[in-house]
Amino acid sequence: MxxxxxxxxxxxxxxxxxxxxxxxxxxxxxxxxxxxxxxxxxxxxxxxxxxxxxxxxxxxxxxxxxxxxxxxxxxxxxxxxxxxxxYHPGEHAAMILNEAIDLRIFPSxxxxxxxxxxxxxxxxxxxxxxxxxxxxxxxxxxxxxxxxxxxxxxxxxxxAMTDQSDAMRTDPRQPPDGAKFNIAKLDVLQEEWRRLTDTHQFLRLCAKLKMNRLGAYRIAGTPFVRPLAVSAVDTMLKRASADKIPLMIFVGNRGCIQIHSGPVHEIKPMGPWQNVLDPEFNLHLRLDHVAEVWAVDKPTKRGSAISVEAFDADGSLILQAFGVGKKGADTRPAWNALVETLETAS
Missing domain, CATH: 3.40.1570.10 (HemS/ChuS/ChuX like domains)
Structure with missing residues (x-):
């Protein structure tokens, strides 16, 4: 051994x-x-x-x-x-919420x-x-x-903590969840998806049905989701930049989600990375890690919330992008039209 x-x-x-x-x-x-x-x-x-x-x-x-x-x-x-x-504290979820820095924090x-x-x-x-x-x-x-x-x-x-030891042993990393779905609950998923009035209700619906985000996407079918080519994320960033369409871009992990709301300008590839290199916003995306992309349509009180969502080979969410639709600057129609042009997975 x-x-x-x-x-x-x-x-x-x-x-x-x-x-x-x-x-x-x-x-x-x-x-x-x-x-x-x-x-x-x-x-x-x-x-x-x-x-x-x-x-x-x-x-x-x-x-x-x-x-x-x-x-x-x-x-x-x-x-x-x-x-x-x-800053908005919360036992299970907290927030920093302002025009520039927008965070969802999970304190545990x-x-x-x-x-x-x-x-x-x-x-x-x-x-x-x-x-x-x-x-x-x-x-x-x-x-x-x-x-x-x-x-x-x-x-x-x-x-500063009292303990300033230079030794640390962390816990084993939790394995990715992968896609979780229950085909026997497909009818319920579709029926309750149609009744959504807020995007935040979606994960609660998945949990109730013992599914997760990617699992639900894989079985939901039209008109709820459309599988996209893995190149769609790169295409989306380039077209949003060229057409000056503001985006909401969500990137996160188990402990924090960070959101950019606004335009993307300079798109510059470097090796496997595609980058947004703007004065107050940078994004660095490993295009070679993108294994699965979905266009997703969730109903809300203000109309459809359409997103482009990218996952890696383990089924972990890499990023989500939405159109900006708040404070009198609703650019979602242009965003929705952009998403319609993205290539469907073959």
Whole structure:
């Protein structure tokens, strides 16, 4: 039997010194540890363990001024510049809700957090980084030029935990759910889908029928869903940019969902990544991870909410895109027309 090599904190620090430019997530994967474990190994003056609950973190972040919010999953990174404001706490779900930064937060998955200062060629980079029980990042906040450094120093002091150990053992990562459906409940799914009045009711319907999002899509059929070619996500971004159609783009993980509402301008591919590179919004999407795409039509009180949703080979949701339809700027007809042009899966 081959024994699993357990890397010590000293081993992890040595590995970082050997490869100073590789991103934490990539180095951790190469070493077979979680990103949180790699970061914990560097606890000291520049990496401080802090309380992870959003009720403690969000008021502090609101005091920082200009920041960049980052939420990602294995296939997509979503970055928004702005201010944290208008925090709504909640036991099961919380929110940051303003024009620039729009988050849905699930506190039970905010398990570990660190205040991090990293030296770069352009000076210190300061961030709060939050991780789930498996040590995967759920959300990060990076200070931008003009941020309030006095507030940063105060937050580090006020949020610091008593335990500043450099050792951490995270839980095993939960396997992807894959598609869950119950063909015997198809009639009920279709009947109750037609009765939806809000998109948020959909997941409750799936749970009641012991299905999940992707499973329901696979059996629902027309007029509820249409399977799209895997190229449809790339096509959608390019056409929305060319036709100046604002989008709502949702990217998330178990602990956080981050939303961009507005236009996308500069679309630039780099290797397997397709990127939106706008002044206050960046999106980095691994096109080679997209295995399944659906056009989805959910009824609401304000009409159909039509989305394009991409999944990876394990059935995990990568991103969702909707048309913007609020505050008197309803661009959903143009968005709906765009979705109609997207290629159906063969």
């Amino acid at each position: 081959t024994e699993t090599l357990v890397l010590t904190s000293a081993d992890l620090r040595a590995a970082r010194l050997e490869k100073p430019k590789i991103r934490d997530r990539d180095l951790a994967a190469a070493l077979g540890v979680s990103e949180a474990e790699l970061l914990a190994a560097h606890v000291g003056p520049k990496v401080i363990r802090i309380h992870a609950h959003p009720d403690r973190l969000m008021p502090a972040v609101e005091s920082f001024g200009p920041v960049m919010a980052l939420t990602r999953n294995a296939s997509c990174v979503h970055e928004k510049d702005g201010l944290y404001a208008n 998955h905010w398990r570990y957090a660190f205040a991090v200062e990293t030296e770069t060629e352009t000076g210190p980079r300061r961030s709060f980084q939050i991780f789930d029980a498996a040590g995967d990042a759920v959300h990060k906040v990076f200070l931008r030029d003009g941020a309030n450094l006095d507030a940063w120093d105060a937050a580090k002091r006020d949020l």
